[in-house]
Amino acid sequence: MSIISFLGCIDLTIVNTAAPAVQRDMGATVTELQLIVNVFIVALSMFMVTMGRLADRYGRRRVLYTGTAVFGVASLAAGFAGDVRTLILCRFVQGAACAVLYTSTGALVSDTFPPQQRGRAIGALYGVNGLGLAIGPMLGGLLVGWLDWRWVFWLNVPLTAIGLAVCLSAVRESREHSAAAGKPDWPGLTLISLALPALVLALTLGDAWGWTSVRILGLLALGIAGVVAFCVVERKVTAPIVDFRLFGNRTFLGALTADFSLAFFYCLAFFLMPLYLVSVRHYGSTASGLMLLPCTAVMALLSPVVGRLVDRVPPRLLLCAGFVAFALSAALQAQFTRDSHVAFVAAAFALMGIGWAFVLGPATVAALSAVPERLAGTAVGSSWTFHNLGGAIGLAVGMAVYRWSARDALDAALAARHVPGGEWAARAVADPGAGAELLRAHTGWDGRDVEALAGDLFLRGNQAAMWLLCGVAGAAFLAIGAGMRARRGTPGAKSADAVAG
Structure with missing residues (x-):
């Protein structure tokens, strides 16, 4: 599970060092490079709570395996992307799948170990996560220098296979059995899923589209209204995000x-x-x-x-x-x-x-x-x-x-x-x-x-x-x-x- 969680964290930062190579190869603008990095974070933020609730309801191991497989396929597709738009789409799918890698691994580790070992196990998992965040830029530079920027994504495929192979025999299924388990806060999820991308896209594309353009003003209005409505809704629901x-x-x-x-x-x-x-x-x-x-x-x-x-x-x-x-x-x-x-x-x-x-x-x-x-x-x-x-x-x-x-x-x-x-x-x-x-x-x-x-x-x-x-x-x-x-x-x-x- 540390291998799987490591993949999610390293992918948050490894692409940054490959950005200049992507720019040269695909003719991407700085704004498009931002989207390649940012759309991953946006998808991660949009789906993290949803994936956590789905894992609680349908089984954390089952959801983890599904999300990890999707992450591997999206990584393979990102490496084969022929244009910037395809790469941005693959990064979005990666981010959505990565939400599973973050949430299910922590819950499964907590459930696998007895209370007297749980703190040490979770600490080890977060230590690997931190290493993934930190080592990403350096590893990305080495991969681009020795091979090609596409290997920044293809590296995930064998590691995904190894992580799944180990987990298949070592991880037992777990789910939450309480009455409130798995009841997603759909109004909150919908609002944050609309508001966050709208704000990020407005801030990212403001220079390209014009800060006073109808599209940018509309995105800003949608984002601000969504955040305000989200705050109101979250104060009233029983299981808020x-x-x-x-x-x-x-x-x-x-x-x-x-x-x-x-x-x-x-x-x-x-x-x-x-x-x-x-x-x-x-x-x-x-x-x-x-x-x-x-x-x-x-x-x-x-x-x-x-x-x-x-x-x-x-x-x-x-x-x-x-x-x-x-x-x-x-x-x-x-x-x-x-x-x-x-x-x-x-x-x-x-x-x-x-x-x-x-x-x-x-x-x-x-x-x-x-x-x-x-x-x-x-x-x-x-x-x-x-x-x-x-x-x-x-x-x-x-x-x-x-x-x-x-x-x-x-x-x-x-x-x-x-x-x-x-x-x-x-x-x-x-x-x-x-x-x-x-x-x-x-x-x-x-x-x-x-x-x-x-x-x-x-x-x-x-x-x-x-x-x-x-x-x-x-x-x-x-x-x-x-x-x-x-x-x-x-x-x-x-x-x-x-x-x-």
Whole structure:
């Protein structure tokens, strides 16, 4: 089950390092690359709770096997995709199937082991999950460098077969037998399934379609109305997707803030870091993957240490330390230039790994410790929902900031040389691969000037995005540092239990 769960986590980040190769091979724009990454997170968020409820009703092992098989087939199809639209569709199916990989594995591990071994088993499972998230970008770079970007997807097929083969003889069926088991919150599921994609698509396609266009305004209106209606509905149903009554517990709210901010940070950072290494520093895919090793290796090495610290140090302190490291990493990455020393780049990436290790595990522990045991499933489901939501929104908002800043830099450069802009300038920013040709065609500059300007545009956009991440990390630090201080005489679990009725 760790192998199967690992596949779901690694697929969340492995595609980012392959993005430049996909762009070269398919002529994808930056917006299309965003969709390739983001549609996976959107599908994951849309179907996670649904798949969890289906597993409870029809059997977790049965649903796990079905979802894993679909994930393997979608991975195979993604590797054979002949155009960007097909690849985006395959990524959506992957994300929907991956929702099963996340939910059923945790429930099955919990049911398989006796109570005295359950904590250690679940900790091992989440440790493998964290390793998958962290190692994805490095492994993606190595696969693209040694083989081809399509192997980023084809790698899943044999691992899926191995995971299923082991589980067939080792995992027994389990399902929830309570009266409330498997009764999906269909109104809530419908609303969040409409609202989340609408908001993410609006933020992703705003520059391409125009922020005042009818389509973008319609998507924003649908998304906002859906979120408001979702909040109203969830307060009235008996088995909500997100139990807002738990938000009265400060520790639980701090844990959700940490999960949301963590995914906001790494989904955007891991999208831009490989592009910086390939587009600005002109590293190959293998070199780019190795350059990401300071982040992934530090995260993998520190996670067990942090796991032991959680038992002795309040999660609030560990989370605050993690977001300090995130803020420092973003501040350093905002200073990147073409000629930044390798040690400087490695230090910035290593700080991100430190932050990741100090946030991922303690956030889950904080969420579980804030609620009574009977609400553990709700706590984990809410935690993952906000984690995925943070990743989808982070990439969409961050890349919108990136494009705005890069477009301002391009307009200033064109104005300085008295070159008229226009629609082509927006396309040059949205598609760095075709941007050089557009600049040559509309400006008449030589290749060296065009390459220098293209690098400057990326650095300006990257700088703006990193300052955004620095602000997000700082806001999370303040919210967690102040919000997770327990009120005197109000133990976390008792407070949560009282809030939840």
